[in-house]
Amino acid sequence: MLQPEVKSKLGEDICIAIYLDNCKWNYIVDCGEASLLTVKDCMNARAIFISHTHIDHFINFDQIMRHQIGTKERYIICGPKNIAVQIQAKLRSFTWNLVEDDAVIYEIREIISENEITSYEMKPAHWELELVANRTTLYDDERVVVNFTILDHKTDVIAYHFKDKDSINIDVSKVTHKLGKWINELKLAYVAKEGDKIISFEEHQFKAKELFHYLKIERGNTLGIILDHASHKENHNKIKQLFKECDTVFIETFYKEEDKEKALINYHSYASQSGKIMFESKVKKAIPVHFSRKYTEEDIAQIKVDFTKAFQGEY
Template sequence: MVQAEIKSLLKEDISILIKVPNSAKHYLCDCGEASLLTVKEVQSVSAIFISHTHIDHFSNFDGIFRHQIGSGEKIVICGPKNIHRQIEARLKSYTWNLIDENAIEYEIREIVSKEEINVYKIRPPHWNLELIETQHFLFEDEYVNVDFAILDHKTDSIAYLFREKDSVTFNENGLEFKKGKWISELKKAFENNDSEKEIEIEGTVYKASDLFHFLTRNKGYKLGVIMDHAVCEDNYEKIKTVFREADMVYIETFYKDEDQEFAKINYHSFASASGKIMKECEVKEAIPIHFSRRYVESDQLEIETAFYKAFQGN
């Protein structure tokens, strides 16, 4: 299953690395200061997901692309409205006279609405944006597809849900045939819902549906990252729609309960509010993240205590 690692220490700006087991592929959520993020990890990132471009979520973007330039890879960047212009401005602020046009390519996916994703391409040395297409989905590769919610933080703040692809396992119990390539053919038919597919085993042809009992579908793991958001019913309805019954969710919990007036003023969440919405979403595991830099370790402990009390319904 996909795994997340917080790469920022207390009082550092937030950045979360998501890894695919048995793969060199990583995804990065937000580009805040992250002293635990290694160069090797950055160079393995194939997609970056930006919640919003406040400085504490975007300040380390330059450091990220510093270690990606020269890879020759295409890297996807997803983010809120105007993300393409902000990335263009960052890239054009440097001198690139010694960089080849094949050094890297960024594909920027601007989230305009749930149904409208504008896709841009930008490459060195001139970094001129090119609108490629408008699509209705955000991101999908061989490992995950990514859903999202557009939350209010007095600006659009994108919350992301990584849905691992379902897997199919073969059950050998009671198997009366020799294993062979027919198993992969059967799995493909199962995944394509092709019950009429003919499968040949040891000279005999079977209908795929007659063999489906050898297979089990395993639901993919669902991992969520919810960054800055105001405590309001509209945000919570969107969160419930996307993140209900997720396996694990990391959620912004910027303030202690006693500082919830600051949360209201600054369109952030606070400890018990974040815990309560996770309980209402019936997520299996929830982790509070992204605390105000005013806090020390004892404050973090207080936040976590209030969060888990609300999450567990105590």
């Protein structure tokens, strides 16, 4: 189960951590100033997903990196065009003569277009960008698959869709046979959709599909993170396509309703438009985030009211 938490207090920038049940690692989306982000969050961040590199989304990368150097782990960083050279510039701005070559490895996946991703690798102390491969998919590990779309904010902004993979377990209460390695074979057959695969145990042979009723499938949830974007048709169409019926979505709601003209000028969204696109996308739970720092608690409370009305179809 994906469990997101906003790590930014009122008046700070945006940073979201995503945790998984029964899992030691986490993910981070954007690196804005965020006092609730812990050292453990940084060290355990298997991957960092950057929407874009405006200062309020990227300023805290140095602090996160500081806690990762020395772990000897591989960290994956995903982001828009030019993210690789921007990260390289940050790393090269420090002196690394006392750091070992294997202190950390960064793999940077740069999103060139909807269908093209270039992957690089960097290590201390010179932080040379080494081309690894060109990719067509962004991220996939044991637990999570991450897809994306590119939104317009007068620069590319990456909106991320996280899917927790389904959990496949054996329902012991239903099994009348002795447990053994056949269970893992059965799970693999289910995942591969090989219903006719022969599973052998206790001197018997079964087609896998004859045993599927022993499996208990727990559906993984979905999570969307949609940050800065212009409130226009092209962006909205992309949002509706990728985030349709998503379980939970955090969406930028930078401006109040009365400031929507500023939103249009600055390629941002505002209360009713963010709520409306979530309603039209049939999202189950939508949460407005990333408000202008000029707003008071009362202003943000009003944004949430206007957002909720639009999300409920009252617009």
